[in-house]
Amino acid sequence: MKKLTSRLLLLGGILGVFQPLATNAGDFYKDLQTKAIADQKAEFGHWGVDPEKYTQWRSHSNRLIPVYTFGTLGAGEGVDLNSYMGENSPYRQEGAIRRLYGRLPENTLNPEANYLDQTNVYDLQMAASKAGKKHIFLVIFDGMDWPTTRLAAIAATKKIPYTEGRGSGLHFLDYQAGGTTQYGYMVTSPHNEGTDVNVDTQTLLNPGGTMFGGYNAKLAGATPWAHVDQLEYLIAKSKNGPDKHAYTDSSSSASSMTAGIKTYNNSVNVDASGHLVLTAAHRLQEQGWKVGAVSSVPISHATPAAAYSHNVHRDDYQDLTRDMIGRPSIAHPERPLPGLDVVVAGGYGSVKQSARAQGENFIPGNVYLADVDLFAVDQQRGGKYVTSVRESGVDGSAALEEAAERAAAGGHRLLGFYGVGEYSGHLPFQTANGDYKPAPGNKGVAESYSEADLFENPTLSEMTAAAIQVLAKTDKPFWLMVESGDVDWANHDNNIDNSIGAVHSGDAAIKTITDWVEANSNWNESLLIVTADHGHLLVVEKEELLVEPAE
DSSP states (O other), rough: OOHHHHHHHHHHHHSOOOOOOOSSSOHHHHHHHHHHHHHHHOTTTTEOTTTTOSSOOOOBBOOOOOEEEEEEEETTTTTGGEEEEEEOOOOGOHHHHHHHHHHOOOOOTTOOOHHHOOOHHHHHHHHHHHHHHOOOEEETTTTOOHHHHHHHHHHHHHHHSSSSSSSOEEEEEHHOGGGTEEEEEEOOOOSSOOOOTTTTTEEEEETTTTOOOOOOOHOOOSSTOOOSOOOHTTTTTTSGGGOOOOOOOOOOOOOHHHHHHOOOOOSBOOOOSSSSSOHHHHHHHHHHOEEEEEEEETTHHHHHHHHTBBBSOTOOHHHHHHTTTTTOOOSSSSSSSOOOOOEEEEEEOOOSSSSSSTTTTTSSSSSOOOOOHHHHBGGGGGEEEEEEEEOOTHHHHHHHHHHHHHHHTOEEEEEEEEGGGGGGGGOOOOOOOSSSSSOOTTTSSSOOOOOOOOOOSOOOHHHHHHHHHTTSSSSSSSEEEEETTTHHHHHHTHHHHHHHHHHHHHHHHHHHHHHHHHHHOOOOTTTEEEESBBBEEEESSSSSGOOOOOO
């Protein structure tokens, strides 16, 4: 009841019914973003290679991505992050690069490389399980690169807390995990871009695609904070063919971290030759682990789907969800996968009557979770999941908490389904000052949430707590992916107000994890990896203009 009362007071403050418990004064970042969109130019920076146009680039980049680990320092070969950095970097070894990409990409071998590869995130998880870790948490901030992280830290501290390295000012930057935390950065480039597929037959039409991946540190930088002169390289727009390397999408990059493979953009745990690959969750589940996935964006979007599903294309959403909840799918029609023990994510309210990308077996209705599948897995209808679905007039936080309690008490699985259908099912952006009133993005339009949107949805932190409650009920070890997916949506929208808020909400979810470990476990038996799947191209020109003035 105490938790519910606090939530009601906070929401009431946001909606103007009660005085808020605590908010940041002013709307500095909303004003910055609104002016930048109106002017299509900002002194503080720009999205893309052209400083004269604020919203010139709206997609991903090939930047190095930070990796923060907890429970790893001194934990032994394969678990200590140094197993993959410095002299152990795969990018110092021609053979290792060939194993990753199936070839030696141009200008990718680097005898001085200090960075790891995305596939090493998978290696780290599997090594940790073999070393006796009992709890593995993989937190992915979709689209959060070093500039995005620092922007959120600047907003949190109202100063420029760092200009290079790991940094400070957010929980996951400052938290030391009893002296076991480490920091590194990784290459995210895919195997290839441009592979065409047939979702109905689950086949690749042109294996190898049209552009290969790779990483040229001389052009892209040897660190995530390095100054880059040739920004075009980061987005595969270099005029010289040998200097072009594909940048990743979220499904390929997530598959690298969950299944340990370099693959083509749009793949979900299918390798570049078309073969299905087991993920860490599959392998650990076979060993008796409980497994789960949580996301602030739709249930079968690229990252949560990559935790468990198989498909030649990321947009076959209903089939991806079927794998996640143990239903027959296009990839597993006769012998469905066992399914995740916990799935809590968005996607609610996103309805279409047709979806060509999902193939011939698409069922009109919810794009991500077909009604027939939701009904079939419901524990009250003979299924394995206690379901908690957004409902009109019902507090989403309390409903999910109650469902988690029932699932844990009864030894059942948990399926939570929330979101704002008007915006493709993601959770509401809390924005930089936490008031859930976003600034406009690159189309000149701002998202707007109703009282119901805020009241009827839990937060990512609350979703994470519910997942842990169910997974930790028994003495079995467990694996949990948590995705702060709306960082990517904000950055695609070239929206610093939403991006900052999304990072802050993900940071709160991480604190939920670290608080649980401190109260119920320790860093000898727990592993936490915090990273992102790729970067965008926010270029900060005058960082001092991003510091909110003191009152």
